[in-house]
Amino acid sequence: MKCFQYYFKDKSRSRGQRSAPELKQRSTTKTDDSSCTTDGMINSSCSENSQRGISEMYEEKAHNLRVFSFSELRNATNGFSRLFKIGEGGFGNVYKGSIKPADGEGDPIVVAIKKLNGDGFQGHKQWVTEVQFLGVLEHPNLVKLLGYCAVDGERGIQRLLVYEFMRNKSLDDHLFNKAYPVLPWKTRLQIILGAAQGLAFLHEGLEVQVIYRDFKTSNVLLDEDLKPKLSDFGLAREGPMAGRTHVSTAVVGTYGYAAPDYIETGHLTARSDVWSFGVVLYEILTGRRSLERNRPKVEQKLLEWVKQFPADSKKFGLIMDPRLENQYSMSAARRIARLADSCLLKSAKDRPKMSQVAETLEQIIQDSSEGSPSKNSFEATGNDDLIDSSKKLDHVEASKSWKRRMAHLAKLSEHVDDASRRRFAIMQRAKVP
Template sequence: MAYTLLRASSSMEGGAGDQKNGGNPVVVILAVITTLAVCALFLALLYYLYVRRKAKQNAQSFTGEPLSLPSSKPHAVELSDALVFSCKQLLVATDNFNEANVIGRGGFGSVYRGVLADGRVVAVKQLDQGSKQGDLEFQCEVKMLSKLHSPYLLRLIGSCSEQDQRLLVYDYMANGSLQEHLYSKGTSGSPPFLDWETRMRVALDSAKALEYLHEHVNPPVIHRDFKSSNILLDESFNAKVSDFGLAKLGSDKVHGLVSTRVLGTHGYVAPEYAMTGHLTTKSDVYSYGVVLLELLTGRVPVDMNRPPGEGVLVSWALPRLTDRKKLVPMLDPVLEGQYAMKDLVQVAAIAAMCVQPEADYRPLMADVVQSLIPLVKSSKNQGVKIVATTDLQHQVVTIHSSSIDSSSSGAGTN
């Protein structure tokens, strides 16, 4: 192009006598090289911008189709009718906190099965006495769950705060936690394995819980300790998210973040939060992705007893999620023959997006919900299928639900 312009200029001036000025081959070559270099840089810039745009579009849609946000606008939370119990009432309900009634243990206390005076079966959480963090968890749990209303969150019936006792009373969830089913021995007396359809229902229910917290509450609520042991199952295997002791109010600004002490459970904490203490709703999205990987693989988030390279679930699974040849072998063997390949690929794509190292590339939970809805068949009237065969047993791994705390002294902002 530069060479053509030079020739045109030369002919306009009519000069055979100007060949010494316009026909120097060195000048022509330099002009061509410069022009090509500028064009190459311009094309490289355009390609870079195109790649960035496509990456963002992929982060917003798993299927290539636009996904709509919830139609309802964010609303202020409302107060509930949570009751205040006396310590004596809950002592009677739990048979004086009899060890035989223990149905779970967490980082800050034990959970007991109890029966109230009116015959209702409940779960009573007794927080450790004298624990500063336990007292903070109690206050946060009461504050959060007395204001939040969703069928996908565990309902707080009431609480008790007398002397050194901090007690929380919840709806009783007959089938325990998701974690118990994923890492069951599959033998008589153990929780049964869940089939593919039930796992997808659990994935959808828990996604709707986070969607409610992030999109329907103003300011949004960040759970901060979302994990399989905090997803509880009722008698029909409907899932409800529990344990809001570490929950934090997020920023009401778009893409806003809050800076806070790093708390959570090893293996579920988003990398940017672990490194900087900057917390956003996308931190919960990462934790959700880890749980989705647990549902797919039947593996715990961190297990250093596995072969080298397989100890951390996310780093081991992420490159396999987009490779069909490697995707099927990584699945929980209990799921064999229960899924359609297109559904598996879709769920794997969702999981891969949720555990992206960069928070900006993770989807909104509203998008996750819309992507899961078509995969969950209407099976509520068909009953829940479970797999209780003893020939397919998970490797039994002891999971410690201890929390990560960046401040050993307990000082700092929650």
């Protein structure tokens, strides 16, 4: 069975701008136990049934993407000025820009423009992958791709992507950057719920399964209302076809978020994303990154550190983000930690599906909001407050005990005084002649 790797071939110079990247066969390969493209992406040409793959779905929807000229995007960013730069990654730099609507009518649209570095074939493959996936995927919790630019000119290869602009940057910024206001507890839960729903859609909401493969806080972008949207699909892959248990790929991703079973075997499944989600759940609770080299050695790796504070233990509260200042539901936090633990189970098949994770999170949020104020205020109490309360109770009990002892001594004193008076009266009477 043959499988094909695809690449973009630009024909704009000879045939004008196309509505979508053209996919053309280049080479074939086969992995150890599953047929796939050389970049790890399963295509429908490898399928043993009639299930469509992303490439077929893309061909149907590609016309929805807008094709931009390089000069148009260069002008939108003032020549890719550093002043317009809003981010960077392995793919390249991201700029804020302003473009005219497709019909030329109305006010300019603010967008985010990602520009490929241009060095190496790997970046190009990720660009093609992102165009394919985001050209097909539509969901409230996935960032929207508006269009692309692909030019092979005298100045070299130019590959760019144009997205909707996400005004509040990423979850990573709000959790870990001290320059940002503290992200409130309820907002954290709503953000992570939206992210879970986005992943559940990828895993179970399409006719083909999509494995995200790079879930982390920096890839969860936030709009003006702090609603989350998953971004950066350059490492995404189609899941295994019918009769297969996994996709075999080269191991890629971000250290600290990749599932250990995937790292050890190269076997990629949707439960690999579930593991990554479990890591982010603990980041939400603790306000710590999965790896922080500047902390004491025993605290550098988040997952190893939190093991010392089980969800059902009295010392669990010690892991909670101190920036929350105890403004959270302890019972909800414990339930989220238990959910994270289930996502981080060693055996991939024992981890829950993302749809189950999303349902559980939704229930935790609902229960937390419906709880009585007295219960919530008690559950939100931190360890220090519990210790202070304990000391106050001890003081009150000591005070009561002291009063009881003094009252008892007073009674004894009265009894002694009465006996002394009686003895004195007897003595006086004995002296009378």
